[in-house]
Amino acid sequence: MPVFVENPAQFSKQRLKSELISHSVDLPPADSAKQLYLEVYMKHVGNKNSADFSSDEEEQVQDGNEEEERGEDSDMVDLSSLTDDQLKCKLLQYGVKAGPIVASTRALYERKLHRMMTQHSKHSVNNKDDAGKYSDSEEEESGSEQLGPESVSHTDPSVTPSTEAVTDVLMEMFPDTALTPTGITATKRRSIKGAAGRPVQFKYPETPLSPATLERREIQQRLVPLWVQIAVFLLVAALLYFIYISMEEPLENPFGALLNGLSQEPSSDDLALVPNSQDTHT
Amino acid sequence: MSTTSQKHRDFVAEPMGDKPVTALSGIGDVLGKKLEEQGFDKAFVVLGQFLLLRKDCELFSEWLKDTSGANSRQAASCSQCLAEWCNNFL
Numbered sequence: 001m002p003v004f005v006e007n008p009a010q011f012s013k014q015r016l017k018s019e020l021i022s023h024s025v026d027l028p029p030a031d032s033a034k035q036l037y038l039e040v041y042m043k044h045v046g047n048k049n050s051a052d053f054s055s056d057e058e059e060q061v062q063d064g065n066e067e068e069e070r071g072e073d074s075d076m077v078d079l080s081s082l083t084d085d086q087l088k089c090k091l092l093q094y095g096v097k098a099g100p101i102v103a104s105t106r107a108l109y110e111r112k113l114h115r116m117m118t119q120h121s122k123h124s125v126n127n128k129d130d131a132g133k134y135s136d137s138e139e140e141e142s143g144s145e146q147l148g149p150e151s152v153s154h155t156d157p158s159v160t161p162s163t164e165a166v167t168d169v170l171m172e173m174f175p176d177t178a179l180t181p182t183g184i185t186a187t188k189r190r191s192i193k194g195a196a197g198r199p200v201q202f203k204y205p206e207t208p209l210s211p212a213t214l215e216r217r218e219i220q221q222r223l224v225p226l227w228v229q230i231a232v233f234l235l236v237a238a239l240l241y242f243i244y245i246s247m248e249e250p251l252e253n254p255f256g257a258l259l260n261g262l263s264q265e266p267s268s269d270d271l272a273l274v275p276n277s278q279d280t281h282t
Numbered sequence: 283m284s285t286t287s288q289k290h291r292d293f294v295a296e297p298m299g300d301k302p303v304t305a306l307s308g309i310g311d312v313l314g315k316k317l318e319e320q321g322f323d324k325a326f327v328v329l330g331q332f333l334l335l336r337k338d339c340e341l342f343s344e345w346l347k348d349t350s351g352a353n354s355r356q357a358a359s360c361s362q363c364l365a366e367w368c369n370n371f372l
Contacts (some may be wrong), residue, residue: 048348108335108345 079110087113094120288361294324294366301325308359313350320349332364339365 084101091098094116290307304314322328335341344358
């Protein structure tokens with residue numbers, strides 16, 4: 001069946017680049033011309049396309065991917081064209097605290113940012129549907145639930161400018177929240193401060209627990225059964241002790257004395273009876 | 283990284299002063315020469331790069347691998363050595 005193949009020569013440079021990235025092909029140097037990108041693309045990807053797609057399904061899947069990649073183009077800006085400050089800001093967005101960006105460190109940071117971006121977009125592609133569920137109005141109403149859509153919105157071009165404003169407020173409210181690469185953050189529900197135009201009265205304390213607290217909690221979780229275990233052990237020990245005592249000194253046991261009393265009474269009667277019977281016989 | 287080399291211990295034991303780049307653990311003659319060619323002739327210049335990267339061992343290892351062609355073990359050894367030196371003397 002005929003397969004529709006786009007002419008790669010008509011791709012933009014951005015598009016070519018993202019295509020190359022998606023096929024995990026090493027990019028040519030950042031400042032090289034589009035022609036070079038095109039050559040690399042044809043070499044690595046072009047041949048594959050004609051061979052790979054034999055069925056409808058695969059084609060559709062590929063189409064979906066391409067659409068998403070086009071969407072990401074706005075975010076996948078040419079890293080080498082960023083200024084040092086912009087690069088630093090971008091890194092901060094992904095939770096990387098960059099040091100001074102100078103000639104000898106810039107390449108490293110660029111690569112790191114690129115790695116973070118590809119990682120991030122890979123994850124956020126899966127979560128894209130979720131992002132749609134959060135409407136703008138809902139975000140404005142519930143201040144506590146916004147971390148999810150907020151971190152997704154970095155790659156989601158469909159988010160409107162009004163969400164951008166919300167994002168800024170969020171960054172203000174949670175300055176220490178590191179963006180997770182998955183774009184999913186689990187936070188406790190909190191009372192809504194700063195929502196509906198009320199001023200933010202305080203900054204939230206840090207949510208992540210220190211390792212020490214976590215450790216303590218773990219121990220506490222273990223302590224409850226341990227306590228029960230000890231109690232049971234003591235009970236059993238006490239029981240065994242009583243049994244031992246009652247075996248060693250049966251006379252001191254009030255029950256033993258009672259039993260003795262019971263067994264002695266009939267015997268004395270017998271003794272009393274015996275002489276009587278002897279008397280009657282004689 | 284449970285064991286450290288003699289070179290590591292020597293380097294970490296005292297201020298680096300004017301030591302050559304080859305005094306760093308994990309940096310032998312070959313790597314040292316490559317670093318020198320790029321201007322990193324003294325251990326303190328490498329330390330400078332390490333500090334520029336905010337003592338990030340991961341990034342520094344990556345940088346070392348790029349600039350000198352060190353392997354992962356050498357890069358890790360060097361960054362650990364510098365990190366420890368910083369702990370002691372910075």
